[in-house]
Amino acid sequence: MEKKKQIIECAMKLLIKNGPQAAPMSAISKEAGVGMGTIYNYFVTKEDLINQIYVFIKSDQVKNIQHPLSHLPIKHQFDIYYESLIQYFVDNPLYFQYLDQFHNAPVLTEKTRKHGNKSMSFINDLLICGQEQGLIKPIGVKEMIQFLNGGLMSFVRWIHYKNIQLNRMLITNQLQIAWDAVKINV
Amino acid sequence: MEKKKQIIECAMKLLIKNGPQAAPMSAISKEAGVGMGTIYNYFVTKEDLINQIYVFIKSDQVKNIQHPLSHLPIKHQFDIYYESLIQYFVDNPLYFQYLDQFHNAPVLTEKTRKHGNKSMSFINDLLICGQEQGLIKPIGVKEMIQFLNGGLMSFVRWIHYKNIQLNRMLITNQLQIAWDAVKINV
C-alpha cells in the first residue's frame, strides 16, 4: 500500500497547485514515481482518485481531532474541539487546501460528501446539548454549524494565504468569537 | 456590448453547472447564441473569461449592497449592511455560486482578486469605527472580517443547497450570531 499513499499525497499536491484541469495523470504518475498504469490499479478513474483523496483526508481529520469527553463542561468541550480543529488545519496546509478547493466541486459524489459529513456529528451533538443546558442560542443547529464552520475555514484560509504564524492569541480570539456567536448573550 | 453581457451570463451559468473543465467554449457560444470567435473578440482566453465574470459580479455586488450612512449607530449600520449582503446573495444564486466556486480557484489572477477585495472596505471601516466606540472586540479587524464573511457565505450556501426559503427569522438569527461574534460581551 506504499504506492497508493504516495499517489494520494502527490496527486493532492498537484491538484491543489494547478487545479484539477491542469493536473494530468501523467504528471501525477511522474511526481509519485510510479507508472501511469499503477495509478489505475488503485483508482478506477481520475474522478475516483479525487474522491478517494477527499475521503482519505476526512478520515485522517476525524482520527486526529480531539473529541473531548462528554462529562466536561460544554464551553470546555467546545474550546478543546474547536482549537484542535484549527490546529489540525493549520498543521496540514495541503489537507486544508484540498478540502477547501474541492468541497463544492461537482466531481465529488454524493457518497463522498456523506462520508465527509460524519465529521460534523460531534459539534452537532455538542450544540444540542448546550441548548438543553440553556447555554446555546435556541435557533437551528444546522445554521449555527454552517456559520461556525464557514468562519473557521475562512480564518484558516487567511492564516495560510497571508502566511501568518498561528499563536495563542489568535487562537484565543477565534475561540472567543466562535463561542460568542452561538452562546446566549445575557 | 449586448453580446458581451450575453456571453458573461451564459458562461456563468454553464461554468457553475458543470465546472470549468466541463464547460467547453463551444457550449458557451451555443448557449449565448453567438459564434465561437465572438467570445474571443471580448475575452482573450477562457481564463480571461472566468476572471472577467468574477470582476463583473464583484462590481455588481458593490453597486447593489446598501452602504448605510455613517452617522447611524454602528449596530444599525451593521444590520443594514449585513442583511443587504445576505439578501443580495440569496436573490442572486448564480452570482453567489460563482463567487463561492471560484473564490479559491488558481485561475483567478492576483489582479482579479485585488478587485474583489474592494468590496471589503465598508465593513472594514465599520468595525474599526466600532472598536473606537468600544463596541467591537479589540482584536485584528482582518480576522473578524474573515470569520464573518466565511460564516455568511457558508450560511447562504446552506440556504441554496437545501433550497430553504429565506425568512425574517433566519435573517434575524444570522444578524444576531454575526453581531455577537464581534461585539464586546459585557
Place this chain on the structure above:
Amino acid sequence: MEKKKQIIECAMKLLIKNGPQAAPMSAISKEAGVGMGTIYNYFVTKEDLINQIYVFIKSDQVKNIQHPLSHLPIKHQFDIYYESLIQYFVDNPLYFQYLDQFHNAPVLTEKTRKHGNKSMSFINDLLICGQEQGLIKPIGVKEMIQFLNGGLMSFVRWIHYKNIQLNRMLITNQLQIAWDAVKINV
C-alpha cells in the same frame, strides 16, 4: 490605388517576416491601416493577394533591370545585366526575400509562374547569341540559366542574411564567377 499599394507593401512585409501561415489578414489590414473588407475589394482571396504580390514584384523587377543594347559585346551586356540584377535584389531586400520564399510555394498559380518567367527572356536570348558567336558553352541554355539564377539568388541571400555591405569587389567577383561558369574555356 493608393490603398492597394499600401496593402501590397504591408502584406509583403508580414508574409516574409512571419510566413504565410502566421500572417493573418487581420494583421495585414492593421499594418496597412485599412479595414479588413478593403483588402477584399482588391484581392479575391488571400491566395490571390499572395499571387498578385508576386506579379507586382516581378513587374517591378522587369521595369528596373537594365537591358543593355544588343549591339554591345556579349560580355559587356552580360556584365551590365547581371550587375543590375544583383544591385536590384540587394537594394530591394523585401522584394528579394518575397521571391525567394514564394518561388516554390504551392500557392503560386501556373499563370503567376508564367508571368514570372518573362524576366528570363533577355538572358536566354543573350546566351544563345553568345553561343552563336562561340563564346558560350554549347550546352543547354536552360541548364545554364538555372545554374546562373540559382547561384545569383543564393549569393544575394547570403548578402542579406549575413548583413554584408555590397561593394565593387564583391560584384566584380560574382560577375567573374558567373561568366566563367558559362563561357567557353580556352
Place this chain on the structure above:
Amino acid sequence: MEKKKQIIECAMKLLIKNGPQAAPMSAISKEAGVGMGTIYNYFVTKEDLINQIYVFIKSDQVKNIQHPLSHLPIKHQFDIYYESLIQYFVDNPLYFQYLDQFHNAPVLTEKTRKHGNKSMSFINDLLICGQEQGLIKPIGVKEMIQFLNGGLMSFVRWIHYKNIQLNRMLITNQLQIAWDAVKINV
C-alpha cells in the same frame, strides 16, 4: 523508433505536397498510420516536427555523400563530391524538395540551420586547399560556396520540375560549369 521514422517520412511527403499550412497533423497521423497523440510523443509541436525532419534529411545527406580522400587531386575530389551531391538529390526527390522548400522558411530555428551548415564543411575545406594550390580563385570561399550551392540546387530543381532523366552528359556539363566558375582561368 519505428514509429518516429514512419512519421517523419509521411509528414515530409504531405508537407511538400500541400505546403505546411495545408498539411494538418490529423492528416499526417492518418498517413503514418499512428494516433495523433503518438506524433506528440516524439515531436513537441508541429514546428518541432518540421525542424526535426530537416535535421533528419541533412544527417542522411552527410551520411550518403561521398567525401573523397584528401590525397586525390583537387579537381578529382571536386568532381566526385559534386557528382555524388547531384546524384543524391536526384535520387531522393522528396529530400531535395523538402530542403528546397524549407531552407528559407521562418519556422526553421537557428539551431536547425546550424546543424544544416555542417554539410558544407567538406567543400569549404576543399576550396581553401585548392586556393593554396593556386587552382581556385583567390576570393571569399563563402561567396563561392553560396554560388555553387545555389546553382546546384537550382539545376536539380529543374531536373525534377521538368521531369528530366539525368544522364552522363548533363552531369558532365554541370561539373564543367561549376568547376569553371570557381577555378582560376588562365
Place this chain on the structure above:
DNA sequence: AATGAATGAGACTTCATTCAT
C-alpha cells in the same frame, strides 16, 4: 468604396485511459 464585428470550420494540442510487455 470602406469598415470591422461576427462567424464557424478546422487547426493544433492535451490527456484520461488502455494493454502488451
Place this chain on the structure above:
DNA sequence: GATGAATGAAGTCTCATTCAT
C-alpha cells in the same frame, strides 16, 4: 502488480471571409 507508449476524442483557439452599416 508494474510499466509507459500508444490512442483519439475533445478541448481551446485562429483566421479567412462576409455583410450590414
